[in-house]
Amino acid sequence: MQAVFLFILIGAGLLSGAAIAYVIGAASILTFILGDQANFMAALPQRLFSQLDVFAFLAMPLFIFAGDLMNRGGIASALIDFSMSLLGRLRGGLGHVNILTSVFFAGVSGSAVSDAAALGNSLVPEMQRRGYSLDYAVAITGASSIIGPIIPPSSILIFYGALMNTSVAALFAAGVVPGLLLAAMLMVMNAFYAWRDDHPGGAGSQADIPPIGKSFMRALPAMTLPVIILGGTLFGVMTPAEAAAVAVAAALVIGLAYRELDREAIRQSAIRTAVMLGALFIILCAISTFSYIAALDRLPQAIAAQITALGLGPLQYLMLVNVVFLIAGMAMDVKAAVALFAPIFVPVALAMGIDPVHLGIVICFNISTGLLSPPIGGVLLILATTCNINYWRLIRATLPFFFAEVALLIVLTFFPAISLALPHALGLS
Amino acid sequence: MAGFIAIIALAVLVGAVLLQVVARYLFASPPSWTEELARYAMIWAGLIGATMSFKRRFDPALFASDGSSNKMMAVLTGTIQSAVVIIYLTPILWFCFFGPGNNPARGFLLRHSRTMTDTLGFSTIWVAIAVPIMIVIILIHVLARWAGDDNETARSVTPASPDSADT
Amino acid sequence: TEVKIAMNGTDDPVTNAEAAFVHGFADALEGTDFKAVVFPSDTLGSEKERFDTTAQGLIEIDLATVSTGVGMSPLLKGVLLPFLFKDSDEFDAVIAKSDLLEQMNKPLLENGVRLAGFNYIGVGIGIHNSQHAVTKMADLKGLRLRALNPEQLEYEEALGASGTIIAWSEVANAIQVGIADGYLNPPNSSLRTGHTAFLVHFTPANISPSTRAVFVANDWYETLSADEKAQIDKALDAGIAANRAWLTDWSTKVMARMKEAGVTISQLEPGEREKMVEATAPTWKTIMAPDALQKYLDALKTVKN
Numbered sequence: 001m002q003a004v005f006l007f008i009l010i011g012a013g014l015l016s017g018a019a020i021a022y023v024i025g026a027a028s029i030l031t032f033i034l035g036d037q038a039n040f041m042a043a044l045p046q047r048l049f050s051q052l053d054v055f056a057f058l059a060m061p062l063f064i065f066a067g068d069l070m071n072r073g074g075i076a077s078a079l080i081d082f083s084m085s086l087l088g089r090l091r092g093g094l095g096h097v098n099i100l101t102s103v104f105f106a107g108v109s110g111s112a113v114s115d116a117a118a119l120g121n122s123l124v125p126e127m128q129r130r131g132y133s134l135d136y137a138v139a140i141t142g143a144s145s146i147i148g149p150i151i152p153p154s155s156i157l158i159f160y161g162a163l164m165n166t167s168v169a170a171l172f173a174a175g176v177v178p179g180l181l182l183a184a185m186l187m188v189m190n191a192f193y194a195w196r197d198d199h200p201g202g203a204g205s206q207a208d209i210p211p212i213g214k215s216f217m218r219a220l221p222a223m224t225l226p227v228i229i230l231g232g233t234l235f236g237v238m239t240p241a242e243a244a245a246v247a248v249a250a251a252l253v254i255g256l257a258y259r260e261l262d263r264e265a266i267r268q269s270a271i272r273t274a275v276m277l278g279a280l281f282i283i284l285c286a287i288s289t290f291s292y293i294a295a296l297d298r299l300p301q302a303i304a305a306q307i308t309a310l311g312l313g314p315l316q317y318l319m320l321v322n323v324v325f326l327i328a329g330m331a332m333d334v335k336a337a338v339a340l341f342a343p344i345f346v347p348v349a350l351a352m353g354i355d356p357v358h359l360g361i362v363i364c365f366n367i368s369t370g371l372l373s374p375p376i377g378g379v380l381l382i383l384a385t386t387c388n389i390n391y392w393r394l395i396r397a398t399l400p401f402f403f404a405e406v407a408l409l410i411v412l413t414f415f416p417a418i419s420l421a422l423p424h425a426l427g428l429s
Numbered sequence: 430m431a432g433f434i435a436i437i438a439l440a441v442l443v444g445a446v447l448l449q450v451v452a453r454y455l456f457a458s459p460p461s462w463t464e465e466l467a468r469y470a471m472i473w474a475g476l477i478g479a480t481m482s483f484k485r486r487f488d489p490a491l492f493a494s495d496g497s498s499n500k501m502m503a504v505l506t507g508t509i510q511s512a513v514v515i516i517y518l519t520p521i522l523w524f525c526f527f528g529p530g531n532n533p534a535r536g537f538l539l540r541h542s543r544t545m546t547d548t549l550g551f552s553t554i555w556v557a558i559a560v561p562i563m564i565v566i567i568l569i570h571v572l573a574r575w576a577g578d579d580n581e582t583a584r585s586v587t588p589a590s591p592d593s594a595d596t
Numbered sequence: 597t598e599v600k601i602a603m604n605g606t607d608d609p610v611t612n613a614e615a616a617f618v619h620g621f622a623d624a625l626e627g628t629d630f631k632a633v634v635f636p637s638d639t640l641g642s643e644k645e646r647f648d649t650t651a652q653g654l655i656e657i658d659l660a661t662v663s664t665g666v667g668m669s670p671l672l673k674g675v676l677l678p679f680l681f682k683d684s685d686e687f688d689a690v691i692a693k694s695d696l697l698e699q700m701n702k703p704l705l706e707n708g709v710r711l712a713g714f715n716y717i718g719v720g721i722g723i724h725n726s727q728h729a730v731t732k733m734a735d736l737k738g739l740r741l742r743a744l745n746p747e748q749l750e751y752e753e754a755l756g757a758s759g760t761i762i763a764w765s766e767v768a769n770a771i772q773v774g775i776a777d778g779y780l781n782p783p784n785s786s787l788r789t790g791h792t793a794f795l796v797h798f799t800p801a802n803i804s805p806s807t808r809a810v811f812v813a814n815d816w817y818e819t820l821s822a823d824e825k826a827q828i829d830k831a832l833d834a835g836i837a838a839n840r841a842w843l844t845d846w847s848t849k850v851m852a853r854m855k856e857a858g859v860t861i862s863q864l865e866p867g868e869r870e871k872m873v874e875a876t877a878p879t880w881k882t883i884m885a886p887d888a889l890q891k892y893l894d895a896l897k898t899v900k901n
């Protein structure tokens with residue numbers, strides 16, 4: 001009876017358009033009251049406070065801030081020009097440029113959504129002008145934006161590291177090879193589509209390809225950032241949070257040097273960072289409320305017992321985790337999905353001897369791929385808005401890339417060495 | 430005002446972490462308070478940011494709340510939207526001031542007033558107080574929505590606004 | 597009725613000393629109306645949060661790090677002072693024969709928490725490092741040790757090492773890339789986490805007992821009848837006894853385990869621990885208020901006589 005009532009409440013809340021965080025929060029509160037545990041609500045203010053008072057979260061607002069400053073500071077256009085001068089001559093050249101730009105962009109930003117927003121605004125119109133279909137231009141932009149959170153820095157990896165007490169530096173190192181592998185796979189697919197659908201590019205279309213020397217010099221400041229961030233964290237000069245703060249300072253300096261940032265732009269950027277952090281925090285608050293009632297009712301133990309009873313081996317278990325996160329990623333906000341499911345599934349995985357860093361990469365890759373999946377992929381939504389394309393048409397165009405990325409996810413699941421070789425070589429895990 | 434507080438908190442956060450890097454390499458031992466200060470600035474920035482995110486309808490939702498031309502429907506969805514916020518936040522606000530059994534001696538804020546920060550030399554109540562402040566501001570925004578504050582923003586922004594997923 | 601016990605470790609009495617307490621406690625409640633229910637692995641929240649919910653009477657028993665209580669009861673800091681106690685037996689004797697526990701409890705009780713006693717999680721804190729064998733205080737020179745908090749930083753420097761504060765989740769990374777060369781912890785910290793792979797030198801030094809606190813929700817405790825209080829007190833004693841039995845067993849095995857893990861054990865040369873005591877004693881006064889420190893010194897005097 002209570003379950004039915006709660007189910008109706010959650011359904012009505014979500015259908016009404018209320019934010020997921022408040023629906024989860026309200027449902028949890030009613031569970032306290034209906035379950036005769038109202039007294040325990042007295043713990044909630046502190047619960048919420050402790051959930052946010054976490055050292056490892058510090059890197060998150062700082063990387064969001066740095067990424068936003070760089071977007072406003074003209075860094076995206078500098079990176080596009082440089083990619084053009086490298087790959088613009090090939091058949092399907094702008095498709096390759098799109099992917100390569102995302103690789104560079106990934107080194108400065110932790111976010112697929114900001115990559116998609118930046119390139120959707122700039123590169124998609126350019127691709128259309130040169131004769132690509134809108135569908136393809138938007139699809140390749142979305143598919144390659146997923147490189148953003150895989151190659152470090154990555155807000156999902158920071159989030160996972162903080163929640164699961166795993167070294168963020170090791171997770172960062174583990175993301176490099178899978179991210180490059182994803183880029184390579186997308187370039188192969190792009191070359192195939194360029195050949196099959198006769199995309200523009202190739203000899204004779206060199207008119208407005210920027211000279212390599214000049215574009216390199218312009219992109220150089222932007223490309224020193226990944227060196228600071230990656231070098232700093234992987235070789236132990238700085239913690240991820242410190243690297244993020246340095247990235248903020250560097251983005252300010254570079255943006256001012258490009259003459260694209262002014263007082264108002266910096267103010268806007270700070271406001272936007274606070275809003276994004278706030279949206280994240282309220283989700284964390286709601287999750288902390290939900291997980292408290294779940295812990296009191298010993299739900300994680302019950303789920304773990306159920307899973308143990310299935311008698312899965314580590315690989316089968318990883319595939320189960322993949323299915324859970326893929327489904328979660330289809331319906332939920334990325335961080336909400338990680339916050340809700342990681343604490344339930346990860347401890348069981350660790351008990352099975354699965355490497356926490358490998359698991360982090362699998363979950364991060366999985367949940368990032370979810371940004372491309374219907375019904376509510378975050379990257380798809382922003383591209384549909386910025387590029388003014390019908391949402392379902394966009395999903396159709398993106399689907400082959402989505403399936404390819406799921407296939408790569410399975411490869412990463414079965415071959416931990418792809419992720420772990422680099423952190424092992426650097427002595428990080 | 431909220432924006433101003435958030436900017437200050439963010440500036441403190443950036444400054445404290447930068448100071449930590451600089452100090453690590455300039456002085457033999459970095460000051461021990463930078464990390465704690467940064468964490469508390471982050472909590473302020475994030476909780477005030479949560480009120481801004483609410484006001485701008487930036488929090489991710491599963492379904493868009495606009496597009497309903499039916500007046501009855503709009504009132505119904507608006508009521509549900511306000512109800513979940515009030516159901517969630519009111520008990521938390523209450524227990525900022527009272528403990529179990531509504532005992533004021535065990536309230537969240539009073540407990541914090543008796544706890545010191547590790548390194549900064551003031552009581553943690555100066556951080557904890559951001560929680561009730563956030564709740565009160567959000568509840569004011571809920572009231573303001575019914576007072577008609579919301580007309581333009583509701584239409585211009587898709588509630589499932591993907592920007593909110595910083596991934 | 598249920599007695600909720602919240603802890604940060606796993607509920608495994610073979611490898612976890614606090615789990616040994618839990619099972620000793622639970623067994624002693626057999627035949628009463630109480631039933632112990634354990635919430636392991638931080639399921640009811642992190643250290644600060646569990647302490648706070650205990651203060652509200654929502655968790656009946658919290659197995660906690662001592663430092664969570666320091667903010668309310670500064671006298672607790674003495675438990676963490678470097679080289680104040682010779683070993684865990686001396687610490688137990690000080691607590692048993694002085695009124696320190698009562699005094700520590702005074703500000704805690706006002707806030708709804710009762711410190712019932714202490715658990716050990718292993719043998720005393722020693723020196724782990726990745727660089728070289730430490731047998732003399734002078735060997736610490738040039739080592740950069742991870743510090744847990746400003747107090748530890750201070751005494752690491754007093755020992756002639758340098759220190760740097762690093763969050764526990766980044767410790768493995770920091771040591772492997774050279775931000776730090778080691779840390780001060782009981783040997784089970786490195787065994788449990790696998791840090792033994794790179795922290796290949798260990799020196800037992802008994803810097804301080806590896807103590808954790810048993811906090812009881814006083815608001816709940818005060819609602820119990822005299823009979824019920826007696827049952828709970830008895831169970832607490834049984835839990836602490838089980839913890840000490842675990843420790844005795846563990847101390848016979850731990851060095852062999854460390855060697856198995858490839859760690860070189862180096863003993864301090866005669867007179868070196870005394871040098872360390874002398875070097876760090878001045879930090880006691882900066883870490884703690886003088887009158888509070890004096891209470892410990894007085895208690896130690898009665899034990900030593």
Ligand code: NA
Pocket residue numbers: 105106107108109110111147148149150151152153154
């Ligand atoms: Na990235």
Ligand code: NA
Pocket residue numbers: 098099101102119140141142144145
């Ligand atoms: Na791209």
